[in-house]
Amino acid sequence: MPQYDLSAAELAAYRGSVTEPTGLAAFWEETLQASRARARAPRVEPVDARLPLVEVSDVTLSGYDGEPVRAWYRRPAGVGGDLPLVIRYQGYTGGRGLPHQVPHWTLAGYATLDVDSRGQGSGGGWVGDTPDPHGHGPSYLGGFMTRGLEDPARHYYRRLLTDAVLAVDAGVALPGVDRDRVVVAGVSQGGGIALAVSGLHDGLAGVLADVPFLCDMPRGVAIASAGPYLEVAAFLASHRDAADRAFATLAHFDAAVLGRRATAPALMSVALMDTVCPPSTVHAARNTYGGPSELVVYPWNDHEGGQFHQEAAQLEWLAKLLGGPTPGRG
Amino acid sequence: MPQYDLSAAELAAYRGSVTEPTGLAAFWEETLQASRARARAPRVEPVDARLPLVEVSDVTLSGYDGEPVRAWYRRPAGVGGDLPLVIRYQGYTGGRGLPHQVPHWTLAGYATLDVDSRGQGSGGGWVGDTPDPHGHGPSYLGGFMTRGLEDPARHYYRRLLTDAVLAVDAGVALPGVDRDRVVVAGVSQGGGIALAVSGLHDGLAGVLADVPFLCDMPRGVAIASAGPYLEVAAFLASHRDAADRAFATLAHFDAAVLGRRATAPALMSVALMDTVCPPSTVHAARNTYGGPSELVVYPWNDHEGGQFHQEAAQLEWLAKLLGGPTPGRG
């Protein structure tokens, strides 16, 4: 796929097509308050992942409406004290994986929390364990984008983003976490979630958002040629009178809208041949982001984006941001 | 796609790969009994479809666990008395459509009932109006095959087939229906549902099942190269240890198993280049079907099967079966 989107100059100026919906702040305030009211302390159970270098725990945290969400909490084995924490959200259709699927940040000495996406967890071998009780267990190609398009209150991403915000609450409360050094992170859907969370949760130390999904969604639906934006286009192709309401709903979860409220520093990345998350949609998120940000541009990549090179860049950026993975006050 | 499946001689003898699960009868008896216990009389509201020739009513019937299921009830305008009724179930992802999407059977003088598939209703322009409250409203490519694969009690098709059986209950109770002349019908998923219903509901007058889905599912998953069987393959490709349980679950909804209990005469069709519902899976259903049956073979078609030619064959077959659409005892 060639470089098909706006020119470099246009990308640098592009701020997206979505206006903040009326009542957005109240919508989220009420949503989060209600779910937090039902939250319990996370349950943490050690598991044997056959990995002497890493301690892995199976966490059950409270998500939307108090419903359980599964996550893996990992720490360098034998390291005491409070560590910085990197919370990772998953790509579309993926789950938290198996216990031994350790992210690079753990090896770099950080504590990490890999959070399931409810109802997802069957894609690309990244299995999950969290049902969406407003429906069903993990399902493939689940059409999550189109569940509840008729009403923000019932849309799937209201539940998923609430899970994600409350995962930060839970992460801060985990034993051995330095609450002043919590970073949210993710690739694609995970990157979009991280950006959204950055606008919905105070006190974050940083944001890592790679080729993020969920940004400037109307444009994504109009010009993406692969990936889950096409689910919305396909839905609207049948439900021809539903577009206004659908986009009004999605605006409540648009990471290029929610991210305007963020203040934490962010490291983002974009790929100029990305057919799944078009470059302009990512630039819209970056150009309107509320906090300081850096953007790494990969001109020759499709949606795989920076991959291992971006991981290396993150390790360097985090070291500067957090002063290294050395334990804190613990 | 060429003719890729078994030879003609092998197809004639093939009886499928699925053994009836232990406790199948009890499973369905309890399921249906529980939902029937919560059923209410169907609500019937006339709508203006701008069609002087056809009376259209919006029906809300009680499905699984008493939950509402939407359907269109159509009759030739101005025709009194009790008419034979053809109940149609929908293809995968499709819904009951708009009021003016009238099936050929209505034009042939029969009453018809077009039943929504819960949670589906966004595919190919066939919109639906029935949510699956064990989850969500209509969603595209919703991965219905894989919702609840871990347990027959929680699988999506338990709810959908219960809806389908109770749609017969409701259909019989509609005003102007000759209860001795009720036929179930459908194409693809709809055909699979009709076959399954034929084994779960007594007293049916006939079954029309075209290129039916849901038959001999393990083989379908192993050799289909397009369509929803691939959802199961994709799910198992990630959940590598879930295959036994998944197929044990699906066996409860396999139309080539449930159809063994049927007694009503059936007209089926199969396409020998069908990549979605492989010819062998349809032959398995036909070769083990409990009642008398005819099979129309389309050697040169993919999953579109007999299409309009099969419709014409149905009108002829129904006329013989039912003695024409003349009103009965009404």
Place this chain on the structure above:
Amino acid sequence: MPQYDLSAAELAAYRGSVTEPTGLAAFWEETLQASRARARAPRVEPVDARLPLVEVSDVTLSGYDGEPVRAWYRRPAGVGGDLPLVIRYQGYTGGRGLPHQVPHWTLAGYATLDVDSRGQGSGGGWVGDTPDPHGHGPSYLGGFMTRGLEDPARHYYRRLLTDAVLAVDAGVALPGVDRDRVVVAGVSQGGGIALAVSGLHDGLAGVLADVPFLCDMPRGVAIASAGPYLEVAAFLASHRDAADRAFATLAHFDAAVLGRRATAPALMSVALMDTVCPPSTVHAARNTYGGPSELVVYPWNDHEGGQFHQEAAQLEWLAKLLGGPTPGRG
């Protein structure tokens, strides 16, 4: 396929790339006069379609050069008097279908005439019964677009459009037709034909043209990525010196040229992701159309366009236009 064509503002202003060929009026006047001179009254033979609600007759009308063209004439059963008539032309490769393939307009109480496309009639299950008794020069894969590109007098669409115009003559002459309320209609090729006929036949009451083909053909050939415009591109890819003559020929049949002569009100539709009939080509036809017109825009559809939703829109528009399907002077 994303939204790939001109922007909304550009579409609103775009008037196409084709200049009316010199002598166009004379070309058509002579063509139609010659064929009308050989026309005979349509032959109308009732057929049994097994549809008590609809009377179906097999019509043989006189087309180009007096050659027979087949059509289905359908009326609500038992309705006397003169009815409005909707004449439908078929999509590319399709024919008039089987007797029971009843359009929605018939159910809405209108008389309808479904006209075959000569030589076509094998696509998508829509069979036809009308040969094209004329040979042709070299053509790429035999597509109808390329038969006779060397000369307007010998091009396939000269014959097909003449058939279409004379089908109006025949329709007006059918028993039970209100000649003041005749509407021409079609989807894709059928829509292009309807637009062309609107410029070639006086006295029409209305035009229904959905995602019309045959409009602003040079642009269609340059930017379509699917469908029959590609036949012309493929032909010119071999016959590299034939482009000027080919487009000069096609200009005689361009619905965005012929429609400039129309006066009847038109309801059109366009899909912004249409890869077969690019949105700009449809806008060219609409923006230069001679009569009053409305355009329904489907932003998220490919060539399926508005489908059932557009059918519903048509029933409403026709009711306003024609005062309902009530019989007239009959």
Place this chain on the structure above:
Amino acid sequence: MPQYDLSAAELAAYRGSVTEPTGLAAFWEETLQASRARARAPRVEPVDARLPLVEVSDVTLSGYDGEPVRAWYRRPAGVGGDLPLVIRYQGYTGGRGLPHQVPHWTLAGYATLDVDSRGQGSGGGWVGDTPDPHGHGPSYLGGFMTRGLEDPARHYYRRLLTDAVLAVDAGVALPGVDRDRVVVAGVSQGGGIALAVSGLHDGLAGVLADVPFLCDMPRGVAIASAGPYLEVAAFLASHRDAADRAFATLAHFDAAVLGRRATAPALMSVALMDTVCPPSTVHAARNTYGGPSELVVYPWNDHEGGQFHQEAAQLEWLAKLLGGPTPGRG
């Protein structure tokens, strides 16, 4: 595409699925006699191809029903006397090409005649100049395979094969041809025509048939996954009741049937990954061929077959067969 057809042992034994139709001999005798009765001597006009090494003439010969067929007659420049003649028929959609598209046989010293395929002549840059002045009934996307499937007397290949047989008559009559050393040749469709001609014309010296089309057509239609056999499958997919008649028609032109009458030695070739002309269909032709034959097998090729390597093999085989291109009695 992998090796997908029968095993090597099965191929060696396979003799096809087509029985010679009743009256085949009479059908062709009458057909050829009628057209020969209307034949005139070929018209031969030198053209300037800017090729000092080759004399090129534009030939117009009498084909089916006396209709003109165009061909290029080429000879080594300045060579007198009667030369052996290789007559080439064209691949599907191709024509005789431009004057300078000289076959390898001409360079090898033979006279050659490149015969147009009526109505074709636009594919792959091989342009043609011969119209097919005959109309046809409904055909899928206008493919030549489906023109006249309803009746052998009206099928396209009756005309095309008659052209091909009469091209031998004309070739023999050309100035400077050694009538005892005439070879027919072709690739794909051209190879099928050559085989058919070998059974319809006496006195041929040899046959070159590479990856021939038109052999054992019912099997070709059932298992080919690319190319023109798919046109028949697509036609039958709509015209579901036309299969018996269609295959009865095609049997009159099946090169694996007509070739049984041949006596001239043949050099054939087959590719084991050929998706257009399946290996079994070619083996059926070879295994039932009436004369002596050699078969070159290309295990790793799709429909491109032996290409330049087969050309080299032909030059060697022809040299043995004909004693070299030395002039004869001229």
Place this chain on the structure above:
Amino acid sequence: MPQYDLSAAELAAYRGSVTEPTGLAAFWEETLQASRARARAPRVEPVDARLPLVEVSDVTLSGYDGEPVRAWYRRPAGVGGDLPLVIRYQGYTGGRGLPHQVPHWTLAGYATLDVDSRGQGSGGGWVGDTPDPHGHGPSYLGGFMTRGLEDPARHYYRRLLTDAVLAVDAGVALPGVDRDRVVVAGVSQGGGIALAVSGLHDGLAGVLADVPFLCDMPRGVAIASAGPYLEVAAFLASHRDAADRAFATLAHFDAAVLGRRATAPALMSVALMDTVCPPSTVHAARNTYGGPSELVVYPWNDHEGGQFHQEAAQLEWLAKLLGGPTPGRG
């Protein structure tokens, strides 16, 4: 892609199509001896991967003809003593990656050595740093499979497998390695290399070969529908007279031949929908393997095979085999 290869019973019995070439033992003895004669001790240079948990060293070892081959040597940080070593070979086109791309075995406490594939190292983001300083004859699209097909002595895999065997020599010599507990491992090409090395190097403790490439290559070339076997088919499609020599060359590197000489226990895996490494080719390797072996079958996977699930199975299998990653004599 459906399950397309042999049936389960046939797979269980299938032993492949390749006979051991004459002189195979001598070929490898001489090859290895010559390169070992030019080998030097590996150079080991620590690198900063920003990973406190893992020590990473950049190793330069002596491969074919003494040429340098790069590898990453990784150990759990701060763990003294001699550890078991897992040597990983890379998938087709991949390289050793970046320093922080740590395999799961390292986290499980084993020392690991990730060996570059010369000339490869650009695929899927797995970059490499090892050139192949040897030229080659004509090759199709430059694929490694076709470099030197004309002669085993010059084929690319002679050099690559020599590198792989000498990587074991080097691995054994690394500081902190328990030479009695060395395992070779890999996926796809890496799995094929591991199997080949198991037949070429004594004293290995175990072999991990997932969906291995390079097994029973003639069958792979005949039936694979994706991946690098197609490079050979494409080469032979042009070089039509080169097949015998090509397969004679490849037989020297066939893992289903070399593995017959192995004695170490092996854990293998196969996917029944694998289009790149057909299931029969893997079974051929397993069914003829010289040592004890287990085979994990993934019925619903394409070439991704067992992925993370297979990793987990490996950790368990290795723990049994090696008695855990506890340091040995060090």
Place this chain on the structure above:
Amino acid sequence: MPQYDLSAAELAAYRGSVTEPTGLAAFWEETLQASRARARAPRVEPVDARLPLVEVSDVTLSGYDGEPVRAWYRRPAGVGGDLPLVIRYQGYTGGRGLPHQVPHWTLAGYATLDVDSRGQGSGGGWVGDTPDPHGHGPSYLGGFMTRGLEDPARHYYRRLLTDAVLAVDAGVALPGVDRDRVVVAGVSQGGGIALAVSGLHDGLAGVLADVPFLCDMPRGVAIASAGPYLEVAAFLASHRDAADRAFATLAHFDAAVLGRRATAPALMSVALMDTVCPPSTVHAARNTYGGPSELVVYPWNDHEGGQFHQEAAQLEWLAKLLGGPTPGRG
């Protein structure tokens, strides 16, 4: 593929994106001088191609660093004296072919020299016989484009273009060549080589460059959607930090840079639907070409370009340029 690149007006003005690298002249002067210093007289051996009309000789000429390069030298049989010579370079992956694959220029009376591309020679049936005895660093799927991207001195095209320039030296020295009438020619890669040679070798009489590759490479890599430019994009997608160096390397071989130094008249061609060599890249070469030039535009072609029509145009253009193929001083 539609017309996707710049508009006609933009194409007419577009001059490309590549600046001449510093030291380009010295780079090539040294390169050519070094190789010429090692050159020997070409070896010419007659072969029997079984073509009485054409004399074919197998030439071995000295290429890069004195390494042997194979070519076919062809002349009209029996024609004495010095003839104009057309030197043809090959398309990507192709070789010089078999002896009997005679270009049209030979038939037109010119002497021709068909030069192998080292290491290539397996694509599309055009086999080659010239190895590339040089190794390379990591390259994606082994494509020639990516061999040595790290350094102009080691890049594949340094060797290939040197071969091409020295082939002119050799051609001039062949017996029977009129050294004042030497033309370089080629299609795609061959056209790019011809343009590059036109800037690197004095005294050429003309250049024929059809749909040339290797022009304005950064843009080609950014917008091509098929063909070998994608190899560079794929390489850079893994080697994310290599882009600057890669394009700096490629600039030394960019035909739109080297062609600026040319003085010979050129006939070029471009196809406006070309997905392999985008129209803008070809226009960049033409618009900056140093000598007089004509450009034939094919609006409806993909990368096949003008094909036989362009061949005919070349014969006419050459006749004017060279005064016909009549022998010169010989």
